[in-house]
Amino acid sequence: MLSQTGRSGHSRRDFLATAGIGALAAGGAVAMPSSALAAAPVPMAKSASAKLQPFDIADVHLADSPFLHAQQMTEAYLLKLQPDRMLHKFRVNAGLKPKAAAYGGWESASLWDEINCHGHTLGHYLSACALAYRSTGNKAYKQRIEYIASELAGCQKASGAGLVCAFPKGPALVAAHLRGEKITGVPWYTLHKVYAGLHDSAVLADSANSRAVLLRLADWGVVATRPLSDAEFETMLDTEHGGMNEIYADLYFMTGNEDYRTLAQRFSHKAIMEPLSRNRDRLDGLHANTQVPKIIGFQRVYEATGDAKYRDAAAFFWKTVAHTRSFASGGHGDNEHFFANADFAEHVFSAKGSETCCQYNMLKLTRALFLHDPRPEYSDYYERTLYNGILASQDPDSGMATYFQGARPGYMKLYHTPEDSFWCCTGTGMENHVKYRDSIYFHDDRALYVSLFVPSSVAWKDKGAILIQTTAFPDEATTRLHWKLERPTDIALKLRHPHWSRTAIILINGVEATRSVEPGSYVELARTWKDGDRVELRLVMEPAAEVAPAAPEIVAFTYGPLVLAAALGREGLAPGADIIVNERKYGEYNSTPITVPTLAGDPQSLAKSIRAGDKPLAFAITSVEGTPVPLVPYHRIAHERYATYWQVKPVTT
Numbered sequence: 001m002l003s004q005t006g007r008s009g010h011s012r013r014d015f016l017a018t019a020g021i022g023a024l025a026a027g028g029a030v031a032m033p034s035s036a037l038a039a040a041p042v043p044m045a046k047s048a049s050a051k052l053q054p055f056d057i058a059d060v061h062l063a064d065s066p067f068l069h070a071q072q073m074t075e076a077y078l079l080k081l082q083p084d085r086m087l088h089k090f091r092v093n094a095g096l097k098p099k100a101a102a103y104g105g106w107e108s109a110s111l112w113d114e115i116n117c118h119g120h121t122l123g124h125y126l127s128a129c130a131l132a133y134r135s136t137g138n139k140a141y142k143q144r145i146e147y148i149a150s151e152l153a154g155c156q157k158a159s160g161a162g163l164v165c166a167f168p169k170g171p172a173l174v175a176a177h178l179r180g181e182k183i184t185g186v187p188w189y190t191l192h193k194v195y196a197g198l199h200d201s202a203v204l205a206d207s208a209n210s211r212a213v214l215l216r217l218a219d220w221g222v223v224a225t226r227p228l229s230d231a232e233f234e235t236m237l238d239t240e241h242g243g244m245n246e247i248y249a250d251l252y253f254m255t256g257n258e259d260y261r262t263l264a265q266r267f268s269h270k271a272i273m274e275p276l277s278r279n280r281d282r283l284d285g286l287h288a289n290t291q292v293p294k295i296i297g298f299q300r301v302y303e304a305t306g307d308a309k310y311r312d313a314a315a316f317f318w319k320t321v322a323h324t325r326s327f328a329s330g331g332h333g334d335n336e337h338f339f340a341n342a343d344f345a346e347h348v349f350s351a352k353g354s355e356t357c358c359q360y361n362m363l364k365l366t367r368a369l370f371l372h373d374p375r376p377e378y379s380d381y382y383e384r385t386l387y388n389g390i391l392a393s394q395d396p397d398s399g400m401a402t403y404f405q406g407a408r409p410g411y412m413k414l415y416h417t418p419e420d421s422f423w424c425c426t427g428t429g430m431e432n433h434v435k436y437r438d439s440i441y442f443h444d445d446r447a448l449y450v451s452l453f454v455p456s457s458v459a460w461k462d463k464g465a466i467l468i469q470t471t472a473f474p475d476e477a478t479t480r481l482h483w484k485l486e487r488p489t490d491i492a493l494k495l496r497h498p499h500w501s502r503t504a505i506i507l508i509n510g511v512e513a514t515r516s517v518e519p520g521s522y523v524e525l526a527r528t529w530k531d532g533d534r535v536e537l538r539l540v541m542e543p544a545a546e547v548a549p550a551a552p553e554i555v556a557f558t559y560g561p562l563v564l565a566a567a568l569g570r571e572g573l574a575p576g577a578d579i580i581v582n583e584r585k586y587g588e589y590n591s592t593p594i595t596v597p598t599l600a601g602d603p604q605s606l607a608k609s610i611r612a613g614d615k616p617l618a619f620a621i622t623s624v625e626g627t628p629v630p631l632v633p634y635h636r637i638a639h640e641r642y643a644t645y646w647q648v649k650p651v652t653t
C-alpha cells in the first residue's frame, strides 16, 4: 500500500527516453530506418550538461531473447485493456456519463478508497502505449493514445477546468490538499502519472492532442499552487507526490515556460534534498518509493536550472542506496521502507522486500545520472537490477507482474491479475517491459557505448551506421558485434567490461586486439571501421558470494550479474496459487512454512563449491543435509518456491 502522510510515508512514477528510427529483421538482415516514424520530432529536450545521448528507441531493434518475449507479453496486455474502463471516473468527475465500468484494485475497490490513487493506471497506460508505439510503430497504440487524449480533452471541456482526475470525491480532494487540510491519499502522486503519461504520449507518439491536454493541466497546476507560501508548499510535500518536480522540469524543456521551471523547484522537497546534497543519509524509516521519484526530479531540476545542489543530492542518494542499501538483486527496502543497515538481518528475509516500483525508479535515476556522468558503476547496477528486478518481475506465461520480490526462504513470486489489481507496480509493470531498448546503447559525438549484452541492433543515423549485437548472454559470457556501414567511419566503440568479469578480451575480425584487466570500465576501440567489421567481447562469469556488511553470515550467490536462486519446487501449491488479488496480503498467501535446505561453511568457499550442471546456467550446491540444491538464475524463477539469501551456518567439525 501507499503511505500517506509524514516523513515516513508516501510513493510512485516513471520516465523516459529519446529520438529516431531503425530496423533489423529478426533473421539478421539489416535495413536502414524506413519507418513512418522517421519524420517525428526528436523526443525529450536534452540537457546541455548531458555528456551522452540515448538513442531513440525506434532506432533500436530487439532480436529474439527473453527481453523481446517480455516486451511482446506486455504489448498484448496493453491491447487487451479497455480505455473506457480507465476513463470511467474521469468522465464522472467532469459531469459526463461513463462509457464502461471502472477496473478493480486501486481504481475502484473500496478496500483502497482512502489512498486516492484512482486514475494512476490511465497515466501508466499512456506511457506504456507511447513506448510500445515508439518501439514498434504499431498504430494500434497510437489510436489508444489519441482516443484517451480526446476523451480527456472532452472532460476538460465539460468541466471548464484544466484538472482531470478520477478521485472518488473529484477535484475537492486536490482543493483540500492545496488548502493544507488533512486528507487521506496521495493526489499529486496520482496526478503525476497522468501528467507523465500525457507527456510521454506527446513526446514519443507525437500526439498533439496529448500535448494540448497536458499543457492545460500543467497551467491549471501553476495557477492552483500559486497562492501557497514556500512553507505551505513544503508542508504539502510531506505527502507522497511522485515525480511532480520531474514532470514540471520536463514541461519546461518542452515549452521553455519559466512558470514550469519555477514550479519544478517548488515541487522539490527541501527536507529530503538538503541533507542529501550535503552527503547525509537520513533515509532510515522513510517510505522508499516516495523518495526515489523525487530524486529523479532533483536531477531533472539540476538539468533545468544548473543548480548543483540538486545534482549532488541525486548523485549521493544513488550512491548510498545502490552501494549500502541494496540487496544483491538491486532492490531495497522491507515493507516499502528503508531500514537501518545495522538491521539487515531482521529485514532481508521479509516476503515484502524489493518493491518492484523501487527498482523501476532506481533504473530511471541510474540512467539519468549515467547520461551526465557515464561511470561504469551505473551500468553495473543497471544490468544487475534489470535482470534480477525487472526481467524477473514478469510472469513469462501470463505477462503479469510482481509487487514485492522478497527473499523469504521458500516463498514465491506473486503476480497480479489482469483486471482486478491495478496497484502501483501494475502500472510501472506496464512500462518496464516496453522500454528495454532505451538503455542498451548510448552515444556522444564520437563514441558509441555498448552497455548491455542483449541481442539487438542500433542505427546511428548521423553516422550512416548500424551496429548489430548477437549473443546468447547470459547463457554464454561472450557477445559479438558487427557493423553495417555506408562508408568507412571513425567511431570510438566503448565496450563495457563489467565489474563481475576478471578480464575482458576483445577480438577484432577474429584477432585479439586488446585485453582489459580493469573490471568496471569501458574499453575504447577508436578506429576507422569498415562495413562488415566484427568485434567479439569475451568475458568471464563465475559463481561468487555476496555478503551483507552488517550480517556476514547472510549470503546471496551470484553468477556474473545474475542472482542465483534455489529452485525449490511447488509442492503443496494449487495452480494459480501465485496470483494475488490483495497486495496488502503479501506474505499471507502461500504462507505454509516449508523446510529450506541449510548451507554451512565460509561463504566464499561455498561459492567455489557451486557446480555447473549439464545445461547453461543450471548449477547445484550441496546442503548440510547432503542433498544437491539446484540453483538457477533468479529471473527465470516462476511458479515455484525459491530462496535467494541464505543464513549460512558455521562449519561443524
Ligand SMILES: [Zn+2]
Pocket: 355, 356, 357, 358, 403, 423, 424, 425, 426
Ligand atoms: Zn509499486
